[in-house]
Amino acid sequence: MTAPEVSLVVVSYEIARELPRTLLSLAPPYQRDCPRGRCEIIVVDNGSARPPEAAAFASLDVDLRVLHQENPTASPVAAVNTGLAAARAPLVGVFIDGARLASPGLVAGALAAAALHPRPVLATFNYQLGPVLHYEAASRGYDQAAEDWLLAEIGWPADGTRLFDVATPEFRAGEAGPILESNGLFLPRALWDEARWL
Structure with missing residues (x-):
């Protein structure tokens, strides 16, 4: 092989x-x-x-x-x-x-x-599904059902590049800053x- x-x-x-x-x-x-x-x-x-x-x-x-x-x-x-x-x-x-x-x-x-x-x-780079970073998500009503809805809304997996439309980047110091995760x-x-x- x-x-x-x-x-x-x-x-x-x-x-x-x-x-x-x-x-x-x-x-x-x-x-x-x-x-x-x-x-x-x-x-x-x-x-x-x-x-x-x-x-x-x-x-x-x-x-x-x-x-x-x-x-x-x-x-x-x-x-x-x-x-x-x-x-x-x-x-x-x-x-x-x-x-x-x-x-x-x-x-x-x-x-x-x-x-x-x-x-x-x-x-x-780390992106997290949803409108906010995950440590804030639960307090804003984001859960598995919301995640399923987001993925359905963009027609995932037909066009995976659309993940960026519904994800939040984890750039604490901008794109040129250190990668924290x-x-x-x-x-x-x-x-x-x-x-x-x-």
Whole structure:
């Protein structure tokens, strides 16, 4: 079997509602310029009461494995390391929160950016669905029903770029400021291996 160009490690915990959407947003044809074989997805469940199974996602046209973290803890670090150990590609993206949607150019963009430097560290900007950041959302009536309505309103997943129309960017100091949080962190496999021993 030919190795993929990029591995995506997705940590899952009690997100039965959200995980199918996340995986759809990471798989072709939603991901542009990402034919089957270019990308693999490794879901690592970190102790859900009803853990996901790979068969539930058989309709996705992607190489996908679901692993179950032994002795899960509150921290996702062990689950991330399990996913990294299983990854086969030279570039690995880690999604510490599996309840996030990707924009359609994420995988191709990460691969293109990684080619610009021999030791790239790539972090995606963080956007949160809804009119405000999540720490304010509940007090303003934003809930799962509101989120479902927003996605239906933009016709998701038909045009994933419309996510930006209904999301709030987490830029505390503007676009040029520091990134306080990123759910998509891409490093070459060798750099992940170096970081594991720091």
